[in-house]
Amino acid sequence: MEKNDVFETLQKVREVSPLVHNITNVVVTNFTANGLLALGASPVMAYASEEVADMARIASALVLNIGTLNAQNVYSMVIAGKAANEQGVPVIFDPVGAGATPYRTDTAHKIMSEVKVSVVRGNAAEIANVIGEKWEIKGVDAGAGNGNTVELAIKAARETGSVIAITGKEDIVSDGETTYVVSGGHPILTKVTGTGCLLTSVIGAFAGVEKDVLRAAVAALAYYGVAAEKAAKKTAEAGPGSFQIEFLNQLALVTEEDITANVSIKKI
Numbered sequence: 001m002e003k004n005d006v007f008e009t010l011q012k013v014r015e016v017s018p019l020v021h022n023i024t025n026v027v028v029t030n031f032t033a034n035g036l037l038a039l040g041a042s043p044v045m046a047y048a049s050e051e052v053a054d055m056a057r058i059a060s061a062l063v064l065n066i067g068t069l070n071a072q073n074v075y076s077m078v079i080a081g082k083a084a085n086e087q088g089v090p091v092i093f094d095p096v097g098a099g100a101t102p103y104r105t106d107t108a109h110k111i112m113s114e115v116k117v118s119v120v121r122g123n124a125a126e127i128a129n130v131i132g133e134k135w136e137i138k139g140v141d142a143g144a145g146n147g148n149t150v151e152l153a154i155k156a157a158r159e160t161g162s163v164i165a166i167t168g169k170e171d172i173v174s175d176g177e178t179t180y181v182v183s184g185g186h187p188i189l190t191k192v193t194g195t196g197c198l199l200t201s202v203i204g205a206f207a208g209v210e211k212d213v214l215r216a217a218v219a220a221l222a223y224y225g226v227a228a229e230k231a232a233k234k235t236a237e238a239g240p241g242s243f244q245i246e247f248l249n250q251l252a253l254v255t256e257e258d259i260t261a262n263v264s265i266k267k268i
């Protein structure tokens, strides 16, 4: 996986404009749709159990996000996930807040057991709790924890059979055999809600055009980090509000040169 693979995959997303079906949370819905549009993908949010199977079947990727879960949406997520699986549509899962309440943890386990998930993207606490390990979580935010995120990603990938993306200061992606560290991004990302959720949907867009989901996830994380760095630089004198808007701009503006100059991907 090289820097030019990142740009190549980004170009494919921009050319194909994959339809990304999101069943996500009420906090991030608008931001996610706008972020996917800025990337060049085509977002749709569809939640009704009567239509999710039909929508998932025609999508290039399905993104499931339990941020503001309830019984109805979880029911829809499983129906959509199974339809996507039948059709070979990649399913990307964001276990928002897994570990914060037993309902979230149990739901994450239910989705992982009933749906074949291609990629799970979460912070370290969420990924740890998905595989039954302890890691402090405060609502939807990861606590410091004292585990090793590389080991956690490898273990979680082996146990679940999914590609695992753990995000934070450094992002780790593993399929249990091959593991990458993607550096970049900016701490101000943690001051804007939904940047993790949007990233999960961006991974969906990349997986919608690239069959190798490990490669798709690494490319998505690298691209996202570069856009964040550019936005942070441009709004350095301002705060999270200006950053949020500029980040959407930069998601549309990342160039091959930006990627060559700023991406850091290490295979470990």
Ligand SMILES: Nc1ncnc2c1ncn2[C@@H]1O[C@H](COP(=O)(O)OP(=O)(O)O)[C@@H](O)[C@H]1O
Pocket: 122, 123, 124, 140, 141, 142, 167, 168, 169, 170, 171, 184, 185, 186, 187, 189, 190, 194, 195, 196, 197, 199, 224, 225
């Ligand atoms: N300290 C940090 N420095 C740079 N980037 C960060 C930092 N913390 C998080 N990020 C980035 O913020 C984005 C969202 O990740 P994260 O905050 O882990 O997700 P979540 O919001 O789901 O907890 C990712 O692109 C990640 O790389």
Ligand SMILES: Cc1ncsc1CCOP(=O)(O)O
Pocket: 025, 027, 028, 067, 068, 096, 140, 192, 193, 194, 195, 196, 197, 198
């Ligand atoms: C604040 C909040 N509460 C429930 S979902 C949500 C959004 C979480 O988004 P992210 O994990 O991307 O910060």
Ligand SMILES: [Mg+2]
Pocket: 096, 097, 122, 123, 140, 196, 197
């Ligand atoms: Mg999150």
